[in-house]
Amino acid sequence: MSASKVVITGNAGLAAYASRFSTNVTVLPSVVDTDHFLPAEIFPAGHSATPFTVGWIGSPSTAPYLQLLVEPLQQLARERPVLLVVVGGPAPAIAGVEVIEQPWSLEQEVPLIQQFDVGVMPLPDTPWTRGKCAYKLIQCMACGIPVVASRVGANIEAVPPECGLLAETPAEWLAAFRRLAADPELRQRMGTAARQWVVQHYSLRSALPVFIEVIQQSAHAKAN
Incomplete structure (x- = not known):
């Protein structure tokens, strides 16, 4: 980074770190192709x-x-039927919750996300997770799915209140699940807002002008 003309980072936390080594740091978040990640009809x-x-x-x-999520989902399952769909990794066993593991594939990624009522991104608060870039959330939000996420790192930037909910404790996760489970209209409003937010801030189209400017800055700095 010290030898670079420009440094690109995926979130503000990484930018703060990179700023220790470079005076020219640009935040360019993880983005998705919003012509591919679409809401269900x-x-x-x-x-x-x-x-x-x-x-x-x-x-x-x-x-x-x-x-x-084991404790909050187990409690929620005592109140109503709950299904946990895990795509791309092993799922925990949760008493009272129907759990389905699905392998990841490029072809099935979007159709699987479109089946969610809510997308989740639980994270412990560590230096490693504070460097993550909320990509799971961005994928779901692009598909018009509201999200619940840990209040950690880039999740905070990626999820404004109109698009989803942030949680820290098991009680906050449970409260978020209860609120969204009980209100399909709220889920739809949040999902619509989430889609618009991603198109504006986390899409290939929104990122392209920023990336072009960074490349031009780098070329200009090299020429000089």
């Missing part, structure tokens, strides 16, 4: 007898973070 109405579908997408390395 029909929004499910949902009712109390229908399982509330909580969805997570990731990898085996991040799947252990799902342990943070």
Whole structure:
């Protein structure tokens, strides 16, 4: 980084670190192709007898973070049917909760996300997780899915109140799940707002002008 003309980072936390080594740092968050990540054509109405579908997408390395959801989902399952869909990693066993593991594939990624009532990104608060870039959330939000996420790092920047909820404790996670499970119309409003937010701030189209400017700055600095 010290030898670079420009440093690009995925979030403000990484930018703060990079600023120790460079005076020219640009934040360019993880983005998705919003022509590919699309909302489902029909929004499910949902009712109390229908399982509330909580969805997570990731990898085996991040799947252990799902342990943070065991207690709140177990409590929620005492109140209503709950389905946890885990894409791309091993799922925890949760008493009373139907759990489905799905392998990740490029072809099925979007259709699986579109089945979620809410997308989740639980994280412990560590230096490593504060460097993560909220990509799971951005994928779900681009598909018009509201999200609940740990109040850690880039999650805070990626999830304004109109698009989803942030949680720290098991009680806060449970409260967020209860609120969204009980109100399909709120989920739809948040999902619509989330889609718009991603198009504006976390899409290929929104990132391209920033990336072009960074490359031009770098070329100009090299020429001089």
